[in-house]
Amino acid sequence: MIPAVEFRSVSRHFGAVKAVDKVDLTIEEGSFFAMLGPSGSGKTTCLRLISGFESPTAGEIRIFGEASGAVPPNRRNVNTVFQDYALFPHMNVRDNVAYGLMVKGVGRSARHAKAEEMLALVHLDGFGERKPAQLSGGQRQRVALARALVNEPKVLLLDEPLGALDLKLREAMQDELKSLQQRLGITFVFVTHDQGEALSMADRVAVFADGRVAQVGTPAEIYEQPANRFVADFVGCSNVLPPDQTQRFGGPARWASLRPEAIRLDPGQGGTVRGRVTGLRYLGAATRVVLDCGGHELAAQIPAGAAVPAVGEEVGLGWQVQSLHLMEKE
Amino acid sequence: MRSDRPPFILTAGAIGGLLFLHLPILLIFLYAFTTEEKSYQFPPPGLTTEWFGVAWNRADIWPPLWLSVKVATIASCLALILGTLCAAAMARARFFGRDTISLLVILPIALPGIITGMSLRSAFAVADIPFSMWTIMLGHATFCIVIVYNNAVARFRRLGSSMLEASADLGANAFQTFRFVILPNLGTALLAGGMLAFALSFDEVIVTTFTAGTGNAAKTLPIWMLDELVRPRQRPVTNVVAIVVFMATFLPILAAYYLTSGAEETAGGGK
Numbered sequence: 001m002i003p004a005v006e007f008r009s010v011s012r013h014f015g016a017v018k019a020v021d022k023v024d025l026t027i028e029e030g031s032f033f034a035m036l037g038p039s040g041s042g043k044t045t046c047l048r049l050i051s052g053f054e055s056p057t058a059g060e061i062r063i064f065g066e067a068s069g070a071v072p073p074n075r076r077n078v079n080t081v082f083q084d085y086a087l088f089p090h091m092n093v094r095d096n097v098a099y100g101l102m103v104k105g106v107g108r109s110a111r112h113a114k115a116e117e118m119l120a121l122v123h124l125d126g127f128g129e130r131k132p133a134q135l136s137g138g139q140r141q142r143v144a145l146a147r148a149l150v151n152e153p154k155v156l157l158l159d160e161p162l163g164a165l166d167l168k169l170r171e172a173m174q175d176e177l178k179s180l181q182q183r184l185g186i187t188f189v190f191v192t193h194d195q196g197e198a199l200s201m202a203d204r205v206a207v208f209a210d211g212r213v214a215q216v217g218t219p220a221e222i223y224e225q226p227a228n229r230f231v232a233d234f235v236g237c238s239n240v241l242p243p244d245q246t247q248r249f250g251g252p253a254r255w256a257s258l259r260p261e262a263i264r265l266d267p268g269q270g271g272t273v274r275g276r277v278t279g280l281r282y283l284g285a286a287t288r289v290v291l292d293c294g295g296h297e298l299a300a301q302i303p304a305g306a307a308v309p310a311v312g313e314e315v316g317l318g319w320q321v322q323s324l325h326l327m328e329k330e
Numbered sequence: 331m332r333s334d335r336p337p338f339i340l341t342a343g344a345i346g347g348l349l350f351l352h353l354p355i356l357l358i359f360l361y362a363f364t365t366e367e368k369s370y371q372f373p374p375p376g377l378t379t380e381w382f383g384v385a386w387n388r389a390d391i392w393p394p395l396w397l398s399v400k401v402a403t404i405a406s407c408l409a410l411i412l413g414t415l416c417a418a419a420m421a422r423a424r425f426f427g428r429d430t431i432s433l434l435v436i437l438p439i440a441l442p443g444i445i446t447g448m449s450l451r452s453a454f455a456v457a458d459i460p461f462s463m464w465t466i467m468l469g470h471a472t473f474c475i476v477i478v479y480n481n482a483v484a485r486f487r488r489l490g491s492s493m494l495e496a497s498a499d500l501g502a503n504a505f506q507t508f509r510f511v512i513l514p515n516l517g518t519a520l521l522a523g524g525m526l527a528f529a530l531s532f533d534e535v536i537v538t539t540f541t542a543g544t545g546n547a548a549k550t551l552p553i554w555m556l557d558e559l560v561r562p563r564q565r566p567v568t569n570v571v572a573i574v575v576f577m578a579t580f581l582p583i584l585a586a587y588y589l590t591s592g593a594e595e596t597a598g599g600g601k
Contacts, residue, residue, distance in 0.1 A: 053495055073498045086496035090514045100500035103510070151501060 002065040004029040004155050004187040005050055010059035012045050019045040021211040022059070027204075029064075029154075032181050032188045034198035037208030038234065043191045046208070047157050050189065051080050064154060078155040079148040083163060085140045087132040093119065093143050094128035100151040118146035121180070138169045145180075155187045162197065174201055195235045199223060207231050228329050232257035239263075239298045246326070248273060249319065255327045260288060262323035263300035265309060271316020277309050293317070355576070362569035370565065381566040388567060394554040395574075401463060401550060402531035405470035406478075409527045410520060412471075413478030418512075421486030439476040446472060447540030454541065461543025466550065469541035470534055474527035481523035481590070482516060489515050522589040525582035533579050551575060 007025040011018065020042040027033045035043040048054040049061055052073035061068050068076065079100070087096050094115045095102070101111035112128075119125055122142035132140055141161060148156060158177075162170045178201050181188045192198050198205050199219040207214045207222060207230075215227040226232035229240040238257040241249060246256040250272075275291035275298060287308050289300045300317070302308060309315050357372075362381060364374035385391060420432055438446055450469050459465060489512070497507040535552045542548035549557070551571065558568045 051499060053498075073495070074501050074503055080496070080499045082492050082496055084490075084492055086490075086492040088493060088496075088511055099497070099502075099510070103497075103500065103502040103506045147496075147500065 001029060003027055003062075004031070004064060005189065006062040006065075007046070007049075008060045008062065010046075010049060010056045010061055012042075012049060012054055013057045018211045020049065020056075023211075023213055025206060025213060025216065027155075027187060027189060029187055030185050031203045032178065032190065032201060034190045034192060034202035034205045035208060036192055036195060036198040036205050036235070038193055041208035042211040043193075043206075043208045044159060045211075047080075047159055047189065047191050050155065051078055051157055052076050077151075077153055078157055079151055079153040080157040080159060081141075081144045081148045081161045083159045083161070085132075085144040087140060087143055087147070089132055091131075092128065093124070093130050093132065093135070096132065096143055097128075097146045097150055099147060104151075114150060115146070118150050119143075121149070122146045122176075137164055138173065141165065141173065145177075149184070149186075153186065155189060158188060158190045160191055160193070162192075162194075170197075177201065199235070205235075207235060209234075225325055226257055226327060228327055229255055229257070232325075232327065237299070241324075245296055246324065249324055250321050251324045251326060255329070257325045257327060258298075258319065258323065259325075260299040260301035261286070261303075262319055263298070264318035265289065265300055265302060266316040266318055267307070267309060267313070268316060271318060273317045274314060275317055277311050277313050277315060280308065280311060291315070291317070358569055358572050358576075362566050362573055364566055367563075367565050381564070381570050384564060385567045385570040388564075391551075391554070391567075391571060394549045394551045397463060397466075397549065398532055398551040401467045401470060402528045405467045405474045405531045406524050406527040408467070408471045409474035409478045410524050413475045413523065414482050414516070414520060416475070417479050417482035417486055420483055421489075422491070435479055436476050438472040443473075443534070443536035444540075447537045450537070451540040461541065461548060463548070465541045465543070466538055466548070469537040470531040473534075473537075474531055477527045477530060478520070478523035481519040481526075485516050485519040518589045522586035525586045529579035529582045533575055 003026045005025070005027040007023045010020060010023045010025075012020040023042070023046065025046075035046055037043045045054055049056055050063070050068075052068065052071060055069075063076065063078065088099065091099070094112060097118050098106075098111040098115040101114060106114075116125070116128060119128060122145050124139060124142050124146065127135070127139065127143075132143065135143065141164075144161070161177075162173050165173060174197060177188070177190075190198075190202065199222070202219060204216065205219055205222050206216045209230045215222060215231045217225075222231065223236050226235060226238065232238040232240050236257065236259055238259050241251075241256045241258060243253040243255060247253050249256070249258065273293055275293035277289055278292045278297075279290035281288040281290070283301075284304070286301045286303050289302060289309065291298045291300060298317075357370075360374065361370055363377045363379060364371070365376035365378050366374060416435055420428065420435075447469065450465075450472070454461065454465055493511060493515075494507055497511045498504075502510065533552050534550075535556065538550050538553055542550065542553065552575065555568055555571055555575070558571075559565075
């Protein structure tokens with residue numbers, strides 16, 4: 001099968017700044033693909049390379065097998081949901097959604113019908129007459145989504161589309177985006193810095209660091225088998241153990257990660273590794289315990305209902321050796 | 331406890347200042363109706379509307395009026411085109427010397443008119459360009475561009491780049507983006523800028539005196555008024571003309587103010 005988008009050793013340098021550096025990526029058709037990374041890691045530049053607003057300084061991007069080199073943004077069959085939505089303030093919602101059809105020369109009644117259909121898809125029936133300024137943040141987001149989908153793109157790019165929404169709305173939109181993607185079968189490429197969002201929505205995740213892809217895999221792979229300490233730290237909020245600590249925890253002299261929820265706390269005197277509680281963070285469904293284990297800081301997570309040690313208390317640590325994940329490199 | 335009422339002296343000062351600014355304008359209106367034609371005598375010995383008829387029939391008023399309208403219109407149009415293009419370039423491009431160029435574009439409005447006038451006059455002389463309506467118009471365009479530029483650049487800034495990218499992303503070519511996204515968003519700013527430029531040009535005296543040359547053919551309405559004040563003959567006619575000038579400049583400025591109010595951006599920007 002021809003991949004929807006393919007990066008072949010793509011670089012985008014701005015002078016001395018390597019925003020994107022020798023990236024190889026394959027995004028399968030019909031998948032929900034997340035580009036995850038901190039700001040400045042190159043994920044948004046990668047998105048703009050697909051939409052055509054940036055050109056690679058080296059390498060090649062193929063969209064459905066075709067080299068996209070000289071194709072300008074307006075002639076690519078990909079559409080974008082912009083971070084700030086970028087709705088046209090002087091047009092009402094219907095004309096915003098119908099814009100892509102209007103510039104193609106589709107007649108008024110046909111494009112309005114299609115726009116209404118798109119608005120129904122994002123549950124905004126009857127909002128066509130309103131101006132963007134009269135909508136809430138979540139509604140604007142839906143309009144931006146409907147507008148980007150009206151041209152029936154083969155790939156939909158979403159640039160941190162949920163960043164401006166509050167938590168409750170964000171979770172609702174996550175579910176909705178996911179079900180929309182499954183219904184339409186379009187390839188979604190999604191940029192986010194929120195690891196929870198990436199893990200819960202995507203079929204595959206690429207973790208970006210300093211313009212390079214640190215790891216690509218399914219959410220479970222990324223979370224359970226991080227390739228290096230950056231991924232372990234950024235994605236799982238895992239405990240990253242340097243070789244000497246790994247040995248202390250019963251492993252070989254290699255870098256390893258140990259997830260907080262894999263650590264049990266024992267208030268007794270036992271345990272080969274002991275630590276002193278230095279901080280507690282109540283998370284609702286669990287409590288995160290920060291421990292000082294002989295100068296090395298570790299986090300453990302205990303589920304709600306279990307006994308929570310007090311700050312300053314000495315506890316023993318328990319873990320299964322198989323939950324110690326050894327990493328390929330540092 | 332702090333009082334919500336300002337002290338009496340501040341209120342009085344504010345009212346006094348406003349009266350000082352605007353009462354003389356009322357006097358101009360008043361003298362257009364006076365029966366005394368040799369000097370401005372207060373209070374007027376009597377009131378009449380005959381000067382409006384006299385002004386209408388004075389053949390020497392019409393050519394300067396038309397000249398002023400033509401100069402202001404062409405200078406504004408020129409400024410609209412050049413100012414908008416310049417603002418578009420400044421809003422989108424990032425290049426070495428951008429701030430310097432931006433300053434140079436705005437400079438004519440900060441420069442005293444007498445400097446602009448002198449420099450243009452000597453430049454026209456060096457280039458051997460004869461004085462005409464076109465030299466006046468060029469002189470006016472130098473500061474009209476700034477007005478349009480300031481209005482347009484503020485609106486471009488508000489427009490941001492993502493809206494233009496969204497348009498391209500949805501399949502619009504550059505012309506369609508200009509027609510459907512840029513122009514509708516820039517429209518009121520351009521209209522306001524154009525009207526302000528017209529108003530500025532219409533009552534300009536200093537640059538005009540330097541770039542107009544001599545003779546009646548090069549006399550704009552403000553220059554005609556200046557000449558008229560020296561000769562004490564049918565003085566209220568000058569006041570009637572002053573009311574026309576007032577209307578021709580005040581109404582566009584008022585309209586421009588309402589067009590751009592609600593959007594926090596510059597309308598006048600100096601001068």
